[in-house]
Amino acid sequence: MTFALAALTFGLVAGLKPGPLGVFIIHQTLTKGKLQGFIASLAPVLTDGPIILLAMLLTVQLSDLVWFISLVSIAGGIYLAVLAYRIFRLPNSLNPSGKDIGASGLGTAVKINFLNPAPYVFWLTIGTGYILMGSNTEVAIFISVAIISLCLTKYLVAVAIELLGKKFSQRSYALLLKSLSLPMAVFSAQLIYAGVSVWR
Numbered sequence: 001m002t003f004a005l006a007a008l009t010f011g012l013v014a015g016l017k018p019g020p021l022g023v024f025i026i027h028q029t030l031t032k033g034k035l036q037g038f039i040a041s042l043a044p045v046l047t048d049g050p051i052i053l054l055a056m057l058l059t060v061q062l063s064d065l066v067w068f069i070s071l072v073s074i075a076g077g078i079y080l081a082v083l084a085y086r087i088f089r090l091p092n093s094l095n096p097s098g099k100d101i102g103a104s105g106l107g108t109a110v111k112i113n114f115l116n117p118a119p120y121v122f123w124l125t126i127g128t129g130y131i132l133m134g135s136n137t138e139v140a141i142f143i144s145v146a147i148i149s150l151c152l153t154k155y156l157v158a159v160a161i162e163l164l165g166k167k168f169s170q171r172s173y174a175l176l177l178k179s180l181s182l183p184m185a186v187f188s189a190q191l192i193y194a195g196v197s198v199w200r
Helices: 002-016 020-032 034-041 043-061 066-088 105-114 117-133 136-165 170-179 181-197
Strands: none
Touching: 002 117, 002 136, 020 034, 020 066, 020 105, 020 136, 020 170, 020 181, 034 105, 034 136, 043 105, 043 117, 043 136, 066 105, 066 117, 066 170, 066 181, 117 136, 117 181, 170 181
C-alpha cells in the first residue's frame, strides 16, 4: 500500500508538472483530437521500461552520471528547439484535420521522453531507491502505478485545455496552438543550458 501511494503521488506530481511531453500531448489533443492525445500520453509506457533498466545498470556500473545526464539534456534541448520551430510555423487559421509537426504522435512523444533527462533523474534517484527496497510485487506495483498515473494525469490536463479551447474563435484557437512553441523553446533552452553548465 505504501509503494502504491508513493507511486501515485509521484505520478500525479510529474503529470501536473509542466514539461515537454505534457506540452506535446496538449498539442496532439488540440490538433488531432482526444484519441491522438491519449496515444501520445502512452509514451512513458514504452520508454520508462528501458529507462529503468538503464538506470539500474548505470547505478551499479558507474559512479559519475553527470556526463550521461548532460548528453541527454543537450540532445533533448536541440530536439525540442526543432519541435518549437515547427509548432510556431503552424498556420494562423484553424486546421480541423490537424497538421503534423513530425512523425507520428506516439513516435514523436517517445523521442521527447527518451531525450528528456527528467525520467532518467527520477529513476536513477527516487525510483531506484524504491526498487531496491521493495519485494518483486511491490516493485511491480510501484512501477505500474507511477507510469499509469503519470500518463493519465498528462492526458486529463490536455483534455481540460482542449475543452477550454473550444470556447475560442478560430483565430484564437490557432494562436493557442502556436503559443505552445513558447514553453517548448523555454524547455529547450533550459535543457541545453543544464547540459552545458555542468562542464564549466
